[in-house]
Amino acid sequence: MPANYAEEYARSLEDREGFWADAARAVDWFEAPQQVLDASGAPFYRWYPDGVTNSCHNALDRHVAAGRGADAALIYESPATDHRRVLSFGELLDEVTRFAGALRGLGVERGDRVLIYMPMIPETAVAMLACARLGAIHSVVFGGFAAKELATRIDDAKPKVVLSASCGIEVDRIVPYKPLLDGAIEIADAKPERCVVLQRPQHPAELIPGRDLDWEEVRAAGSPVDCVPVASTDPLYVLYTSGTTGVPKGVVRDNGGHLVALTWSLRHIYGVEPGEVWWAASDIGWVVGHSYIVYGPLFLGCASILFEGKPVGTPDAGVYWRTIERNKVAALFTAPTAIRAIKREDPSGEFVKQSDLTAFRTLFLAGERADPDTIQWAEGILGVPVIDHWWQTETGWPVAANCMGLGPLPVKRGSPTKPVPGYSVRVVDEGGDPVPAGTSGNIVLDLPLPPGCLPTLWNNDEGYVRSYLEQFPGCYATGDAGHIDEDGYLYVMGRTDDIINVAGHRLSTGAMEEVLSGHPDVAECAVIGVADSLKGQVPVGFAVLKAGAGRAHTEVEAELVQKVRSEIGPVAAFKQARVVARLPKTRSGKVLRGTMRKMADGERFSVPATIDDPAILDEIQEVLDQL
Ligand code: COA
Ligand code: AMP
Numbered sequence: 303m304p305a306n307y308a309e310e311y312a313r314s315l316e317d318r319e320g321f322w323a324d325a326a327r328a329v330d331w332f333e334a335p336q337q338v339l340d341a342s343g344a345p346f347y348r349w350y351p352d353g354v355t356n357s358c359h360n361a362l363d364r365h366v367a368a369g370r371g372a373d374a375a376l377i378y379e380s381p382a383t384d385h386r387r388v389l390s391f392g393e394l395l396d397e398v399t400r401f402a403g404a405l406r407g408l409g410v411e412r413g414d415r416v417l418i419y420m421p422m423i424p425e426t427a428v429a430m431l432a433c434a435r436l437g438a439i440h441s442v443v444f445g446g447f448a449a450k451e452l453a454t455r456i457d458d459a460k461p462k463v464v465l466s467a468s469c470g471i472e473v474d475r476i477v478p479y480k481p482l483l484d485g486a487i488e489i490a491d492a493k494p495e496r497c498v499v500l501q502r503p504q505h506p507a508e509l510i511p512g513r514d515l516d517w518e519e520v521r522a523a524g525s526p527v528d529c530v531p532v533a534s535t536d537p538l539y540v541l542y543t544s545g546t547t548g549v550p551k552g553v554v555r556d557n558g559g560h561l562v563a564l565t566w567s568l569r570h571i572y573g574v575e576p577g578e579v580w581w582a583a584s585d586i587g588w589v590v591g592h593s594y595i596v597y598g599p600l601f602l603g604c605a606s607i608l609f610e611g612k613p614v615g616t617p618d619a620g621v622y623w624r625t626i627e628r629n630k631v632a633a634l635f636t637a638p639t640a641i642r643a644i645k646r647e648d649p650s651g652e653f654v655k656q657s658d659l660t661a662f663r664t665l666f667l668a669g670e671r672a673d674p675d676t677i678q679w680a681e682g683i684l685g686v687p688v689i690d691h692w693w694q695t696e697t698g699w700p701v702a703a704n705c706m707g708l709g710p711l712p713v714k715r716g717s718p719t720k721p722v723p724g725y726s727v728r729v730v731d732e733g734g735d736p737v738p739a740g741t742s743g744n745i746v747l748d749l750p751l752p753p754g755c756l757p758t759l760w761n762n763d764e765g766y767v768r769s770y771l772e773q774f775p776g777c778y779a780t781g782d783a784g785h786i787d788e789d790g791y792l793y794v795m796g797r798t799d800d801i802i803n804v805a806g807h808r809l810s811t812g813a814m815e816e817v818l819s820g821h822p823d824v825a826e827c828a829v830i831g832v833a834d835s836l837k838g839q840v841p842v843g844f845a846v847l848k849a850g851a852g853r854a855h856t857e858v859e860a861e862l863v864q865k866v867r868s869e870i871g872p873v874a875a876f877k878q879a880r881v882v883a884r885l886p887k888t889r890s891g892k893v894l895r896g897t898m899r900k901m902a903d904g905e906r907f908s909v910p911a912t913i914d915d916p917a918i919l920d921e922i923q924e925v926l927d928q929l
Contacts, residue, residue, distance in 0.1 A: 307708040314723035322753055325566045330364045331355045332531045339750065345771050346758060347750040349559035353534035357557050358435035361600035362395040363529060373577065374605035377629055378424045381611035381621050382471040389424060402432035404524025408463050408496050412437030412530050417461035419443045419452060419483060421470035422610035425500050426586050427596050429465045434538060437530040441540045444587025445470045446873030449485030455542050456490040458552055458760060467500040468507035473615045480507035534558025540760045541589060543695040544810035546799045552760030553695050560698060563754025564598040567699045571722060572633055573664065573706030576603035579629050583609050583636040589695040590669065594635055613640040620653030630661035637669035637806030638676050642836050651683030662686060664706055668693060669806035670838045671794060674715035692718035692794050694780065698754045701725050702792045717791040724752030729786050734774045742785045744798055746777035802831030802839045804875045811841060814876060817869045818843055818862055823851040828885055828893045832902040842929065843879040855881040880925050888912040902926050
């Protein structure tokens with residue numbers, strides 16, 4: 303295969319099926335697919351519809367069968383607990399086959415859902431792979447979400463079993479998971495039959511007799527099981543992500559397309575080879591963790607680092623570089639916010655100078671816009687290419703990137719470079735017409751999406767069409783806005799909906815507004831994302847109180863902050879709420895959130911002609927100035 307981006311890209315669209323048929327040869331099938339793409343149910347597309355495979359087999363068994371059983375597969379680095387553990391492919395396979403047997407003993411079969419609410423420990427990856435082995439569908443929920451968010455996901459996924467741990471560790475703070483899990487199950491309608499809880503020594507939990515089981519006991523009772531052959535189109539997992547309302551969307555991932563696309567991406571986008579050490583410093587609860595901590599690197603046969611810690615504070619801003627040195631990491635993928643956090647504590651890169659980074663080739667950034675200053679700083683201290691790339695939970699793997707395995711293109715800071723092979727990316731206006739180069743608009747992807755992207759939403763085909771396909775017929779609407787320049791470089795500048803990106807975490811301001819509206823004294827409210835030099839954006843809430851509420855504003859403001867923390871979770875980073883007399887609105891009653899955001903960020907804005915009362919803007923500006 304020629305290592306040439308332009309040729310590969312052209313072929314991926316001109317001979318789509320040939321391109322993906324070739325890529326499919328890099329993975330193991332129990333029954334090789336005869337058909338590459340089934341478009342008969344368009345706009346629902348199915349990749350490798352008659353293929354039969356198993357994702358766990360491709361992550362583990364095949365490498366052990368190829369004689370790589372003793373090679374490192376998962377490297378657990380936990381500065382949070384001062385632990386390090388290396389699991390070889392053989393050891394990981396043993397753990398997974400046994401735990402899969404244990405799950406089967408609890409009645410988990412192909413197609414059943416298993417919800418995983420766990421911290422960054424090897425058992426979380428074992429749990430995911432054990433589900434994959436059985437053909438069960440896992441749904442991992444990020445630990446920073448509170449009970450109510452967890453309950454919403456339990457009700458949608460209806461898991462037979464929930465897997466959890468007694469606690470997570472946030473720098474020096476223990477986060478007990480069990481009360482959150484118990485609270486969620488109490489609220490949820492779909493009660494799981496069983497909860498299996500891993501007891502961590504830092505904070506063991508009390509188990510509820512009859513429902514809760516001890517992880518170690520369950521594991522010990524499991525006898526190893528073989529991989530269950532699954533259809534390529536069978537769901538591997540459901541991952542919930544923020545939509546524009548309080549109801550999260552259950553993004554479905556299939557087995558076959560995901561397997562092929564991720565395997566292809568590691569080599570061609572990230573430029574790594576089997577046997578190399580790869581590190582995605584994210585959380586397993588996000589898509590980055592699914593694709594690039596667990597599945598992708600193991601599919602290709604890399605060693606993957608599972609890091610329980612933070613870029614700063616565990617214990618200092620040198621931990622990333624020491625981890626790279628100790629493990630001879632070839633490439634790191636993290637969010638720009640992590641680099642900004644390091645830069646803030648170690649502006650001249652002293653820790654980098656103390657580390658031997660000779661094995662380190664590339665830093666990849668995604669999850670939020672990578673600002674040119676951060677890229678330039680990282681390039682300067684590291685002396686390696688810093689590659690911004692763009693994708694989303696829905697796509698599961700990069701849409702735009704500088705493909706390191708296909709011959710790197712010149713970097714333009716501020717741009718994630720060009721569309722990755724397989725994706726046809728365009729920028730269109732509100733009517734769906736293409737805009738000229740350099741003009742901002744909606745970023746859309748032409749259908750069909752390549753393998754690995756979501757085939758639909760969990761139990762919600764109609765929601766899939768409504769959310770992504772209706773606005774621009776024939777296209778998938780990414781919800782992102784930006785432009786493509788004269789050279790074909792893409793620039794992703796922000797969202798077109800009310801999703802914000804806080805420290806690389808995707809959150810819905812709509813969901814936060816729903817929480818504020820639930821406060822008994824709040825008549826109406828608005829939440830906007832305001833630019834933040836560390837986290838990219840942070841949410842700020844404005845509330846108008848009901849007439850006669852008669853409460854001290856500071857009291858209500860504190861209650862609102864606490865309400866978002868306890869209903870959505872600490873990850874929302876909702877720390878600022880202000881009571882205001884009125885919200886700026888159009889004459890038809892629409893709150894002018896976009897105008898408020900521009901005012902908060904100090905951007906130029908024009909007073910909308912449709913505004914009800916322009917004087918309100920002065921009042922809002924006064925409040926913003928005090929933040
Ligand atoms: N379980 C429980 N609580 C969690 C959590 C988890 N898994 N993850 C985060 N939280 C809590 C944090 O403790 C924090 O709580 P606090 O308000 O009491 O301090 C809150 O949620 C916000 O967390 P976070 O956004 O991570 O901010 P932070 O101030 O703790 O750290 C950074 C700031 C920049 C160091 C951190 O955001 C970071 O490392 N980001 C990397 C980005 C990343 O991994 N993105 C994933 C997509 S690629
Ligand atoms: P998530 O689904 O959590 O991965 O978040 C996806 C969203 O994060 C995208 O739709 C973008 O809004 C934003 N995003 C991710 N990567 C980038 C990037 N490299 N540049 C700009 N925005 C990004």
